Amino acid sequence: MKLKTSMVFLSVIFLLVLGCGEKEEKQSKEVAQFKVPVEYYTLDNGLKVILSQDKTSPTAIVAVYYNIGFRIEPKERTGFAHLFEHMMFQGSKNMGKMEFIKLVQENGGVLNGSTRFDFTNYFEIVPSHKLETMLWAEADRMRGLDITQDNLTNQQGVVKNEVKVNVLNQPYGGFPWLDMPQYANTNWNNAHNFYGDLKDLDAANLEDVASFFKTYYAPNNAALSIVGDFEIEEAKTWIQKYFGDIPASDLPEKPDISEPKQTEEKSFVKDDPLANKPAIALAYHMPKRNTPEYYAMGLLDQILIQGDNSLLAQKLEKEKGYTSNVSGGINYLGNMFNYQGPMLWMYDLTYDNETSEDEILSSIDEVMDTLKAKVDQKMIDQAIVKIRSQLYDDIGGTFGLGRADLLCSFALFDDNPERINTLEESFKEITPEMVKKTIDEYLVKTNRTILRVNPLLADNEKTQS
Incomplete structure (x- = not known):
């Protein structure tokens, strides 16, 4: 043993x-x-x-x-x-x-x-x-x-x-x-x-x-x-x-799961016969896991879309009134810690038929274009408070199920479940300069994919009326 x-x-x-x-x-x-x-x-x-x-x-x-x-x-x-x-x-x-x-x-x-x-x-x-x-x-x-x-x-x-x-x-x-x-x-x-x-x-x-x-x-x-x-x-x-006596297996060589660098913006439309309002999602490829840029993206996730005080919620919900909910994050099937390969940072929203996609994207671009100038240590500290709160909720919630999840994930992917005790410090090491560098490298249009839902049910309702 x-x-x-x-x-x-x-x-x-x-x-x-x-x-x-x-x-x-x-x-x-x-x-x-x-x-x-x-x-x-x-x-x-x-x-x-x-x-x-x-x-x-x-x-x-x-x-x-x-x-x-x-x-x-x-x-x-x-x-x-x-x-x-x-x-x-x-x-x-x-x-x-x-x-x-x-x-x-x-x-x-x-x-x-x-x-x-x-x-x-x-x-x-x-x-x-x-x-x-x-x-x-x-x-x-x-x-x-x-x-x-x-x-x-x-x-x-x-x-x-x-x-x-x-x-x-x-x-x-x-x-x-x-x-x-x-x-x-x-x-x-x-x-x-x-x-x-x-x-x-x-x-x-x-x-x-x-x-x-x-x-x-x-x-x-x-x-x-x-x-x-x-x-x-x-x-x-x-x-x-x-x-102890369950036999091990001969594990095959793992396939190459790397993702090539995206070099131009992608845009798609999905027809949905059951939807009555348009929806839009935007995704950016994440930095490699456990790098400084990865932790910086965790902070940017908090700054841009997590909570009522996030910049995109303030712009799209409070100021423009285009939607009632901007939701998203790193890894829609878990959290930013319990995955190993390439990942997307993504957010989505539904909006009224009277609002155009161009209006949505224009407002999003306003936020993204001015983001770097707003980043300072105070903004980072506020993001860390939100991350700490979420992390403690996850670790302590459901009788400790979130703790078991992180421990197993860090054991499988890093051979180091002790990482659970260093996460907060990893975020604290990120400087405003690193956040700005990450914005320049990852939160750019050439790294962005846009997917819009075309609500065919809404078109049918208009025709019938």
Whole structure:
């Protein structure tokens, strides 16, 4: 067993810094430092384990993240990663179909799973005395699924129905979270329909399922985190007992998921027969993850679109009255921390039929053209306050589920879940000059993709009236 341990105690430390001098005014500065307890080690079979003890509530979270998401699912099998997420609830060696769900719920817990760009995750939140049961159950389905044609056919139908309900038969279905990556990106891994083409979903067969499971659902391609009320040594014993002898897999070489630099603005229109108002989304390719520019874009996200005081909300909602809500962010399927490959910073809004696209874009350009001149340390400090607030909400919310998410993501992508304790400092290192440099390099029209929804239902209503 390879052991890496980093124990830090949860604390909020208030430092009072007094500056004094003949020409200096006395000032005080309060700095809050949030520290998450992290113990990290790796089993001999490659499973990454992160333990974070918190006894404020008699609950425990078990989260298992597999390093397989939409980006690297097989070609001509779009939606396969998502389909496989559903298969994980169809039975395993010691549990029949849907018994995993029943086991959690009958023990007073909740559970879910999801498929994202770079991982598929499963979690359970249970009373702490049921932790061992959940570890046994997760290990049981990692060890082997009940892969049958009946289960596959059933879940193909479920996923196809989900696509129809959430995308094909909804106004603005898939806009912009599903649509924009297909327009803005070039590399197939980043640009395909990851929810799944109906023909591709039908084409999946048992051989595909068995191969996918054997390849990607293995301990050396996964991270396990436990957050909550538990004893460290006891949890380690259970993890070794249930996961320790699951064999590792031979992981294939990862495909190239890099995205070529965009050199000119792109603009597209999507006809929507169910929409009665136009909508618009704008996307910019993000800087590489963990670079200074990446953190600067996190600050610019707060400055431009997060909250009522954001510059685009002030312009488009308060001043112009074009829309009631500008929404967006970095990574529509999560947050700016839980992805690994190329990403878009994006925002979108609906607006009245009487308002033109040119009016919307003109107002947006007013904000963007004057942005660099407005950036100063005060603006950055205000953005950091908003980031800190959101980060603390995420880490502490839902019994610590946000904490489990970050710990698993940082283990999978960085081999360093301790990053959770350095995020705020990383933002504080960003200067106004770095923010301005990032604006010049990334918030430019040549890096921008515009997607507008053409509301055909509105046209039909006009014709009928």
